[in-house]
Amino acid sequence: MYFKIKTEAEKALRKAVESFDCEFEEEIKMEFPPNPELGDLASTISFQLAKLLRKAPNLIAPEIVENIELPEIFERVEATGPYVNFFINHDIFAKQLLDSVDEDYGQLEAIDEKIILEHTSANPNGPLHIGHIRNSVIGDSLRRLLTKAGYNVDTQYYVNDMGRQLAMIVYGMEEHGLKLEDQPSEKIDHKVGELYFKVNQMINEDESLGEGVDATIRKYEGGPSELDEKFEYAVNSCLEGVKETLKRMNVKHDAFVWEGQFVRTGIVDNLTQELIDIGYARQGEVLYLDLSEFDIPKELVLRRADGTSLYSTRDIAYHIYKSKNCDIILDIFGSDHKLAARQVELALEILEEIEPNSDKMEVIFYEFITLPEGSMSTRRGVFISVDELMDEAVKRAKEEILSRRSDIDEELVDEIAEEIGIGAIRYYIARLSPEKHITFKWDEALSFERGCASIQYAHARACKLLKKAQEENNIDLDNLEVEETWSLNDNEKELVKLIAKFPSLIEDSAKIRRVHPIAQYCQDLAGAFNRFYKSEQVIGSDVENARLLLVEKARIALKNSLDILGVSAPSIM
RNA sequence: GCCCUGGUGGUGUAGCUUGGAUAACACGUGGGACUGCGGAUCCCAUUCCCCGGGUUCAAAUCCCGGCCAGGGCACCA
Numbered sequence: 090m091y092f093k094i095k096t097e098a099e100k101a102l103r104k105a106v107e108s109f110d111c112e113f114e115e116e117i118k119m120e121f122p123p124n125p126e127l128g129d130l131a132s133t134i135s136f137q138l139a140k141l142l143r144k145a146p147n148l149i150a151p152e153i154v155e156n157i158e159l160p161e162i163f164e165r166v167e168a169t170g171p172y173v174n175f176f177i178n179h180d181i182f183a184k185q186l187l188d189s190v191d192e193d194y195g196q197l198e199a200i201d202e203k204i205i206l207e208h209t210s211a212n213p214n215g216p217l218h219i220g221h222i223r224n225s226v227i228g229d230s231l232r233r234l235l236t237k238a239g240y241n242v243d244t245q246y247y248v249n250d251m252g253r254q255l256a257m258i259v260y261g262m263e264e265h266g267l268k269l270e271d272q273p274s275e276k277i278d279h280k281v282g283e284l285y286f287k288v289n290q291m292i293n294e295d296e297s298l299g300e301g302v303d304a305t306i307r308k309y310e311g312g313p314s315e316l317d318e319k320f321e322y323a324v325n326s327c328l329e330g331v332k333e334t335l336k337r338m339n340v341k342h343d344a345f346v347w348e349g350q351f352v353r354t355g356i357v358d359n360l361t362q363e364l365i366d367i368g369y370a371r372q373g374e375v376l377y378l379d380l381s382e383f384d385i386p387k388e389l390v391l392r393r394a395d396g397t398s399l400y401s402t403r404d405i406a407y408h409i410y411k412s413k414n415c416d417i418i419l420d421i422f423g424s425d426h427k428l429a430a431r432q433v434e435l436a437l438e439i440l441e442e443i444e445p446n447s448d449k450m451e452v453i454f455y456e457f458i459t460l461p462e463g464s465m466s467t468r469r470g471v472f473i474s475v476d477e478l479m480d481e482a483v484k485r486a487k488e489e490i491l492s493r494r495s496d497i498d499e500e501l502v503d504e505i506a507e508e509i510g511i512g513a514i515r516y517y518i519a520r521l522s523p524e525k526h527i528t529f530k531w532d533e534a535l536s537f538e539r540g541c542a543s544i545q546y547a548h549a550r551a552c553k554l555l556k557k558a559q560e561e562n563n564i565d566l567d568n569l570e571v572e573e574t575w576s577l578n579d580n581e582k583e584l585v586k587l588i589a590k591f592p593s594l595i596e597d598s599a600k601i602r603r604v605h606p607i608a609q610y611c612q613d614l615a616g617a618f619n620r621f622y623k624s625e626q627v628i629g630s631d632v633e634n635a636r637l638l639l640v641e642k643a644r645i646a647l648k649n650s651l652d653i654l655g656v657s658a659p660s661i662m
Numbered sequence: 663g664c665c666c667u668g669g670u671g672g673u674g675u676a677g678c679u680u681g682g683a684u685a686a687c688a689c690g691u692g693g694g695a696c697u698g699c700g701g702a703u704c705c706c707a708u709u710c711c712c713c714g715g716g717u718u719c720a721a722a723u724c725c726c727g728g729c730c731a732g733g734g735c736a737c738c739a
Contacts, residue, residue, distance in 0.1 A: 116680095123683060133682065136720095145719090146682090172683065212739065252739055375737055386664085386735085393737040400739050424733055427666060456667065456732070464732095493702070509702095520688095521675070524667055526732055533674075536689080537702065546702045554699050601679085609676065609687065616687090623696085623704045640699095662702080 090186050090589035092596075094130060095119055097160040098175050102134055105156040111141045125579070128167065128174030129586065135171040146171030179577045183585045187571060187635075190642040195591050195649045200239040205411045206232055208421040209335070209342070210247040213327035214254040215282025217334050218472035219529055220423075220458050220465050226518040226655070227455055228421040229340040230604040233653045238599030243415065246342045247407060250324045250349045251309070252400060253302065254285065259319045260298075260305045261288035269326060276476060278330025281323065286470040303395065310352060310397050320349075334475050338511060339655040351406035357398050360406055360440060361391055369439050380435055389432045401429060405436045408450070412442045418450045419602070424524075427454060453602055455523035461530065473529070482535050483510035489537055490662065497661070505662050509542050512656040516541035519654045520608035544651065545659055547615035550622060551644035552660035558628055558637055566641055575635040580621040584639060587614050588646045595653075604654065611650045618643050 099117045106113050115137055122131045134153065135146035142149060150168035159166055162185075164178040208228020211221045228244065235242050249255065261267040261284060272280035292298045309316045328345065335342070351357050364370035370378050370391060378389040391402045411418045422430055430452045434443075443449045457464065465472035487506035490497075497505075517534045521527065537543075558564045577585065591610070598606045621643075627636040648658040 118680080118682095120682090123685085127683070131683085136682065139719090170683070210739095214739095249739065254739070377737095384665095390737055395737085397737090399737070404739090424667065426734090426739085428734055429739085454667080459732080489702080494700095525675075526668065533689095540688085543702055546700090550700065550703090557699065605676080612687065619703060620705095622699075626699070628699055 091593045105153050129177040130175040132173045187638045197239040203241045203415040204417045205415040206244045206419045212249045213324045214285045215467040216278040217475045222475045225340045244342045246345045248347045250347045256305045257288045258323045260302045276330050278327045281327040348403045356406045420452045424454045456526040458527040486510040508657045508659045512541045544611045544615040547618045548647045548658040549662045569634040571635040572632045575632040584617045584621045587617050607653050
């Protein structure tokens with residue numbers, strides 16, 4: 090609805106400006122006024138015109154107002170200083186809004202662009218920890234946001250099945266008799282992590298063992314051998330656990346892409362050869378890529394001295410593959426990957442897979458989540474796993490529910506606790522912009538006070554009210570006529586405006602590839618709903634239909650915005 | 663050392679791309695409301711743009727120089 094209002098205001102402004110003697114071609118700037126007394130939509134067009142007309146902005150604004158033909162959706166337009174403020178005719182606006190919101194609200198028109206979104210891609214050498222989960226939450230929320238914005242999104246998890254870390258695990262199993270089933274944890278990915286930790290300890294104590302790992306890598310890359318199924322077994326075991334964790338977090342991937350295929354199919358060799366042919370790859374002690382002309386003084390090693398492949402080279406191959414299959418490559422990486430990502434992008438340019446300086450490859454970098462005592466490490470066995478985090482979150486949520494209600498049965502309590510616990514985690518991460526460093530603290534991450542739970546609560550309240558109207562008063566929500574007498578009060582206006590904002594919020598957030606504005610929106614919307622709910626009687630009021638519809642549409646907006654964050658909206662809690 | 667991020671009330675953040683009205687949200691703290699549709703509610707108070715220059719009619723926002731914190735600069739991923 091805001092799209093429409095904005096366009097109408099812009100059109101009217103442009104027409105008004107036509108009567109002035111100047112050529113005004115720029116995009117008209119619009120913004121939201123700081124408070125309702127200054128209207129619902131404002132334009133700073135006077136500032137833009139000031140230079141052209143050689144006139145003070147606060148003199149231009151009244152002239153525009155005088156010349157403007159006001160569209161019906163506005164009640165009036167005023168000049169306040171240099172600003173041109175539009176006031177919505179809320180009675181008309183609200184009715185149009187209530188008509189336009191359906192279950193699909195917020196879904197924008199399809200855009201003919203395919204995005205391959207890579208996220209999580211954690212090494213399969215142990216369970217996901219709370220550092221990885223920031224990647225998943227950002228990635229999965231973005232998947233939901235971009236889909237809602239009309240893009241065709243394909244999400245992929247890049248599986249590092251060929252790295253040194255995996256080789257260490259296989260080496261430990263093959264040469265030192267370590268077995269997954271001997272590890273103490275219950276869950277399979279945790280067992281993998283424990284085994285990996287042990288191999289690390291062994292190598293720390295006796296560095297000569299590293300030679301065995303090298304041999305394992307050489308053999309695995311050398312061609313089909315009995316090692317293949319060992320690697321597959323290790324990777325699949327870990328992935329099995331990781332997938333369980335992701336599922337519980339409401340994170341969905343369309344595909345798991347194994348890096349090994351890029352080596353086996355010869356793509357890595359081909360691209361390496363091509364880089365040599367073009368002249369960017371040089372042979373020193375090892376084969377490396379010279380990127381100094383791009384202001385990267387550090388050479389990128391393409392192959393180990395023993396001929397085996399490296400992560401960076403395989404990643405270039407993967408990105409070539411992605412590039413061939415989509416319009417936009419979108420990666421979610423930790424900020425420690427900044428240099429590597431830039432190198433991959435340059436390699437793609439050199440290989441003419443993407444245009445120089447194109448924006449086909451986009452990377453969202455996020456800063457780390459650290460523990461108060463320092464950074465996490467699978468290798469050192471220092472981390473908080475996502476499984477632990479979820480268990481604790483759900484446990485706390487359950488206690489919270491039990492302390493408030495004794496009237497619902499255990500099974501339902503567990504179900505709701507799950508929704509609240511997982512929601513709290515996702516919300517805690519999604520609400521922050523990615524470049525913000527987080528020091529993890531249990532109480533902050535799992536706070537139910539005014540966090541995600543209060544948003545879910547607003548939704549549950551709406552559901553309860555609607556249910557009551559339907560069951561006790563036999564009201565059919567689908568056939569309600571808004572009363573002619575309905576004239577909106579401030580709480581209603583605020584709620585209507587927020588609901589109306591949703592589609593343009595999706596468009597804007599999708600454009601900047603950020604999900605945290607959605608989190609803020611959820612909170613604002615819940616707040617507006619709670620204020621409305623507190624001050625206005627719905628059932629039994631003389632504008633009952635209008636208000637019931639408003640509750641229903643607020644409920645949808647709340648549910649759909651939470652959905653973008655991967656947070657479920659319980660109807661009872 | 664070089665490069666990349668961040669620095670906004672007591673705390674955690676949004677706003678910075680594209681400069682514009684009284685800097686937004688939540689927590690905390692202190693007061694208060696409500697016997698109605700669920701109190702995980704609502705209202706009021708409280709307190710902020712790291713420092714120094716510059717550009718501009720106008721700077722949290724742009725530019726330069728500092729300071730502090732995190733990350734990167736592997737034949738790891």
